[in-house]
Amino acid sequence: MIKLRSVTKAYNSGVDKTFVLRNINLHVKEGEFISIMGPSGAGKSTLLHIIGMLDSISDGEYHFFDQPVHALNEKKRAALYKEYLGFVFQSYHLIDDLTVYENLEMPLLYKKYNSSERKSLVCDTLDRFQIVGKKNLFPNQLSGGQQQLVGVARAIISKPKLLLADEPTGNLHSVQGEEIMQLLSNLNQDRTTIIQVTHSEKNAGYGTRILQLKDGWIEN
Amino acid sequence: MIRNYLLSALRNIAKQKLYTSINIFGLAIGLALCLLILSNISYELSFESNQLNRDRIYRLNGEYHSAETEIYSARVMAPLGSAITDEITEVEKAATFRVSRINAVKIGDERVKVVDPNPGALFIHHDKMIFANPDFLDVFTMPLLHGNPKTVLREPFTLLITEKAALKYFETSDPVGETIKINDEFECQVVGILKDIPQNTQLYCDFLISYSTLEKIGADVKSWDVFATDYVYILLPKNVDPIAIERKLPAILSKHLDSNAVGKYKFDLQPLKDIYFSAIGSGRSGELSPIGVVADMVPYGLMAMFILMQAIANFINLSTARSADRRREVGVRKVFGAFRGQLIRQFLGESILIACIAMLLSLPIYELFKQLVNPILPREMLVEFYNNPLMVASIIGLIFLVGVIAGFYPAFHLSRFKTITVLQGKSDSKSTKSWLRRILVVFQFTTAIIFILVSITIYRQVKYVTSYDLGFNQKNIIVLDFNSENRANDCQLMKSELIKSVNVSAATMTNNPLGRKNRSYCIFYLNENRLEGEERYADLIYADQDYTTFFGLELVQGRTFSNEHPDDAVNGVIVNESTLKELGIEQPIGYKLYTNNGFLEIIGVVKNYYGTLMATGYVSASFITINPEKFETLVLKPAPGNLAAAIIAIEKVWKATLPGQDFKYSFLDDEIRNNYSEYSDSGAIMLALTLLSILIALIGILGLVSFTAEQRTKEIGIRKVLGSSVADIVRLLSREFVILITIANLIAWPIAYLMMNSMLQEFSVRISLGFGTFLLAGSTAILLALLTVAFQTIKAANANPVDSLRYE
Numbered sequence A: 001m002i003k004l005r006s007v008t009k010a011y012n013s014g015v016d017k018t019f020v021l022r023n024i025n026l027h028v029k030e031g032e033f034i035s036i037m038g039p040s041g042a043g044k045s046t047l048l049h050i051i052g053m054l055d056s057i058s059d060g061e062y063h064f065f066d067q068p069v070h071a072l073n074e075k076k077r078a079a080l081y082k083e084y085l086g087f088v089f090q091s092y093h094l095i096d097d098l099t100v101y102e103n104l105e106m107p108l109l110y111k112k113y114n115s116s117e118r119k120s121l122v123c124d125t126l127d128r129f130q131i132v133g134k135k136n137l138f139p140n141q142l143s144g145g146q147q148q149l150v151g152v153a154r155a156i157i158s159k160p161k162l163l164l165a166d167e168p169t170g171n172l173h174s175v176q177g178e179e180i181m182q183l184l185s186n187l188n189q190d191r192t193t194i195i196q197v198t199h200s201e202k203n204a205g206y207g208t209r210i211l212q213l214k215d216g217w218i219e220n
Numbered sequence B: 001m002i003r004n005y006l007l008s009a010l011r012n013i014a015k016q017k018l019y020t021s022i023n024i025f026g027l028a029i030g031l032a033l034c035l036l037i038l039s040n041i042s043y044e045l046s047f048e049s050n051q052l053n054r055d056r057i058y059r060l061n062g063e064y065h066s067a068e069t070e071i072y073s074a075r076v077m078a079p080l081g082s083a084i085t086d087e088i089t090e091v092e093k094a095a096t097f098r099v100s101r102i103n104a105v106k107i108g109d110e111r112v113k114v115v116d117p118n119p120g121a122l123f124i125h126h127d128k129m130i131f132a133n134p135d136f137l138d139v140f141t142m143p144l145l146h147g148n149p150k151t152v153l154r155e156p157f158t159l160l161i162t163e164k165a166a167l168k169y170f171e172t173s174d175p176v177g178e179t180i181k182i183n184d185e186f187e188c189q190v191v192g193i194l195k196d197i198p199q200n201t202q203l204y205c206d207f208l209i210s211y212s213t214l215e216k217i218g219a220d221v222k223s224w225d226v227f228a229t230d231y232v233y234i235l236l237p238k239n240v241d242p243i244a245i246e247r248k249l250p251a252i253l254s255k256h257l258d259s260n261a262v263g264k265y266k267f268d269l270q271p272l273k274d275i276y277f278s279a280i281g282s283g284r285s286g287e288l289s290p291i292g293v294v295a296d297m298v299p300y301g302l303m304a305m306f307i308l309m310q311a312i313a314n315f316i317n318l319s320t321a322r323s324a325d326r327r328r329e330v331g332v333r334k335v336f337g338a339f340r341g342q343l344i345r346q347f348l349g350e351s352i353l354i355a356c357i358a359m360l361l362s363l364p365i366y367e368l369f370k371q372l373v374n375p376i377l378p379r380e381m382l383v384e385f386y387n388n389p390l391m392v393a394s395i396i397g398l399i400f401l402v403g404v405i406a407g408f409y410p411a412f413h414l415s416r417f418k419t420i421t422v423l424q425g426k427s428d429s430k431s432t433k434s435w436l437r438r439i440l441v442v443f444q445f446t447t448a449i450i451f452i453l454v455s456i457t458i459y460r461q462v463k464y465v466t467s468y469d470l471g472f473n474q475k476n477i478i479v480l481d482f483n484s485e486n487r488a489n490d491c492q493l494m495k496s497e498l499i500k501s502v503n504v505s506a507a508t509m510t511n512n513p514l515g516r517k518n519r520s521y522c523i524f525y526l527n528e529n530r531l532e533g534e535e536r537y538a539d540l541i542y543a544d545q546d547y548t549t550f551f552g553l554e555l556v557q558g559r560t561f562s563n564e565h566p567d568d569a570v571n572g573v574i575v576n577e578s579t580l581k582e583l584g585i586e587q588p589i590g591y592k593l594y595t596n597n598g599f600l601e602i603i604g605v606v607k608n609y610y611g612t613l614m615a616t617g618y619v620s621a622s623f624i625t626i627n628p629e630k631f632e633t634l635v636l637k638p639a640p641g642n643l644a645a646a647i648i649a650i651e652k653v654w655k656a657t658l659p660g661q662d663f664k665y666s667f668l669d670d671e672i673r674n675n676y677s678e679y680s681d682s683g684a685i686m687l688a689l690t691l692l693s694i695l696i697a698l699i700g701i702l703g704l705v706s707f708t709a710e711q712r713t714k715e716i717g718i719r720k721v722l723g724s725s726v727a728d729i730v731r732l733l734s735r736e737f738v739i740l741i742t743i744a745n746l747i748a749w750p751i752a753y754l755m756m757n758s759m760l761q762e763f764s765v766r767i768s769l770g771f772g773t774f775l776l777a778g779s780t781a782i783l784l785a786l787l788t789v790a791f792q793t794i795k796a797a798n799a800n801p802v803d804s805l806r807y808e
C-alpha cells in the first residue's frame, strides 16, 4: 500500500540544510497497525505528515498504491488523500463552532455525499461510538477523552483505507487513552490500516509493528 | 453545505458578541447614510416616471440667431404647437402651455397672499399654475378625479384644481362650480379636480387653467414673431423619428413668417426623459424647475461613502485580527478535504451574512435619518424605498458589495494558510497583516479628522457671520409685512397712526428692511450711452425719508432724503462707501447713474452696511431710493421699556386701522439669524456625520486594542511579573496608535484646508483658518483614541498575571 524509497526531508536553515528525515525506506501493507516511536524532535510527526501527503519530500520516492505521490501536483495529492486518508490529532482539532454532529458531518460535505447519505452515515457513526447523546454538544462541553472519540469518529466516517494518528492519546488520562487505543485496534481488526505516533510502550503494543525513529533515521 | 457555513458564521458572531455587534452597528450606520444618498439618486431618476407616454413625448426647444442677438430657449412662439398638429400628420397631439406663479388668490372676500417661503431658491415647486391647451391632458398623464378630460380646458376662465390645492384654498376636496380670483387679475370657475400631482415632475401645479383664458386677459397668443413664450411638448407615435419632424418645421414657419426670418430660427426635439438632468447648464432660458442638480448632493454622497468605508475598514481589521483564532479551523477543514475555493466562499459568505444583518438593522436607522433630514430639505428629495425597484436593487447590491469588500481580504488571507503549519501550531508571519491594519487605522482617523475640521470651520463661520457688525441697528426691531392689494397705502396708514403712539419711538417704510435677503435689483450704466455689455447690477432698496436714520446708517458725505428736495423721490439715491469704491467714483455727490429709462443722482454716502454676508457673486453695489408705491413693510422701533406692551399696543392700532386683516409681526434679528439657517443646517448635518465618523473610528480601535491585549496577555503577564507598572503597559499598548493618528493628522490637514477654504468662498466675510483649529482637531482625535485604548488596556494590565500565565 505504501512504499517509501530513500525518502529525505530537509529544511533550509540559513546557509546549510537541516535534515529531519534521512534515507527512509518503508513498506506498509494493507491491514497493518504501525506505531512510530522515538525521542522528541526525531521527525515522527514529519514522517506522518509526509505519509499523509500534507507535507512534501525533499528527495526519494513515495508510492501510494500505484500512484507516485512525489510526482503529483498539489491538487491531485489533495484528491488522493481526500479519498483514502483519515487523520487524528493529539489536540483533537475539532471545530469549536460546530456541534459533535456537525463536526462529524464536515468531512462528508467536502466529499460529495448527498444530504441523506450524510445523515445516515453520521447517525451510524454516532451509534457506533455511543455518542448519540452528545450529538448536539459543542467540543468545549466534552471531556478530552470524549473529544478524541469524536476526533477518531470524524477521521473514519468516510471510511478511509489509512488512518494516521499523531499521539492520539498524548493529552489524555491513561484510562481514556486505553479506550481510544482499544478503539483503534478494533478499527484495525475491521481492516483499516493504521499508523500512529506514540511515546508510550504500552500504546505501541496495540500495533502489529513498531518503528523506532532517531535523528531522522529508522533504527531496527 | 451552506447551512454548515451559516451555522459556523452565526456562532462565530455570537461568540464575539460585543465586538461583532458594535461593528455591525457601525456598518448599519454607514449603510443607512448610503441608503439616504441612494434614495435621493432614485428620486432624481424617477422624474417624470409617472408619464405613461414618457418615451414618446418631446419638447420643442428653439433657437433664434440674428446679427444682434442669439436666443436659446426651452420655449417657442405660441402658435407653433397647434400649427404642428394641423400640418404634420404624424404628430398626434401637442401640448402648448405657459407656467406662472400664483401670488395671491381671492375666494369670496378672503384674500390669501401666497408667500414664497424660499424666494429665489432653485427649487421653487409650489404655488404654480399652468395655462394649458386641451391637448395637454392627452399628452401628459394627469388623471382627473372630477370632470371630463375631453371637454375641460376648453372654455376661457375655467380651471382644474388639484385636490391638495382645493383643500388648501376652498377647504373642501370638491369645489367644482366655485370661483376663485387669481393674482388680483382674473376670476376662474373650477370645472374639475386633478388627482394630486407627485412632486417628481416639472409639470407640478396647483391650477391647470384653460389656455383660452390667456387670450381673454390680453396675453398675446397669436404672434409668430414673438419668440420664446410657450412650452410645446409633442406626442409622437412609436417609431417616428423626431429628426424627421424637425425637418418639417421650416416649411410650417414659412407660411407665417417671411423667408428672411424663417432662417433665423432653429428647433430641436428633446426627449422628455432628458429634460430634467440636462436643464442645468443647458444655456436655454425658461428651463422649468426643479432641475436635476446632482452636483449638490455629491459632497454628501462622498461623506456617506467615507463613513461606510470606515465601517468596512473596521470589519476587515476585526476579521484579520480574529484570523489567528480561525487558522485552526481552516487547517482542519483543509485536512478533511476542503479546497481553497470552498473556504473563500465560506468566509465571503460569512461577511455577506454580516452585511445582510447590518442592512436589516440599517433600515430603521435610515427611516430615522429620513425623519431628521426631511424638514431641512428644500423640497421632496427622497423616495419611499420599499416601492421603488431601483432602491430595492441598490439594497441588494450594497449587501453584496459591502460583504465582498469586507470579506475579500480575510477570505484570501485565511484560506492561504498552509495546513501543515497551522496544525503544527506555528504562527504565520504577521507583517503584512499588521501593515494592512495600520493603513486602515490611518485611513479612519484621516477621515474623522477631516470631518472634525470641516465641522469646526462651519460652526466658527456661522458664529462669525451671525455676530458680525452689519453696520446698522437690528436689535429690538419689529417688522410688519403688508400683503393686501393696497399694501403701500396700508403701510402709510399704519405708519402715520403708529408714530403717534408712545410705544413706538421710530418707524420707516420700505420694500425690504436691511438684513433681509433682498429681492429687488436694478440695472444701471455708468455711461449715458448705456452700451450693451456695460450694464452693472445693484441691490435696490425702496425706502422713505427716515430709513437711514432709523437704521443708524452714518452719513459720511452729502445728505439724507428730505422733503425739502422733491426731486429726491424721483431720482435721489444714497449709496455706501464700498459701492463708491467698487464703481471707482471719487466725487460722488451729484454723480449720475443711468438706468434703462432715466438716471439716479447720488445725494448722500453712508458708511458700509451689509444686508447679508453671503457672497452673491453678481451684485456690485447697493442703492437706497424713494418709491412709496413699493412699500410693503413697516419697520418699528418700540419705545424703551416693556416690549410686550408695545406689541399689544401695535396690534390694537392694526385692528383699528386695518380691520379684517391678520396681524403678524416678526423681529428683525430673528430673520437675520434665519439667513444662515442653510449653513447652520448643514453645520448640524456635518456635526452629526462627524460624531458618527469619530464613533466608528473609535469602535475600530476599541476592537483592535482588545484583540492585541488578548493576544499579548502572556507578554503583559510576564512584564508585570518582571516589575512593569500598569502605566508602563498602557504606554506600551497605546504608543502605536498615537503614532498612527499623528500620521493621520498630517494627511488630513492639507486636505481639510483646501476643503474649508473653498467652502468659505461662499461668504463675503470669512474667518481665518488658524493653526489652532488644526491642533484642536488633531489633539481631540488623539485624546479620544487614547481614552479608548486606555479603557481596554488598563483592564488588561490590571489582570492578575498568574491567571494569564497559568494557561500555557
Ligand SMILES: Nc1ncnc2c1ncn2[C@@H]1O[C@H](COP(=O)(O)OP(=O)(O)OP(=O)(O)O)[C@@H](O)[C@H]1O
Binding pocket: A011, A018, A020, A038, A039, A040, A041, A042, A043, A044, A045, A046, A047
Ligand atoms: N518548518 C520547519 N522548519 C525547520 N525545521 C523544522 C520545521 N518543521 C519541523 N522542523 C524540525 O524538524 C524536526 C522534527 O520535527 P517533528 O515535529 O517531526 O519531531 P517529532 O518527532 O514529532 O517530535 P515530538 O515528539 O516533540 O512531537 C525538529 O527538530 C524540528 O525543529
Ligand SMILES: [Mg+2]
Binding pocket: A044, A045, A046
Ligand atoms: Mg510530533
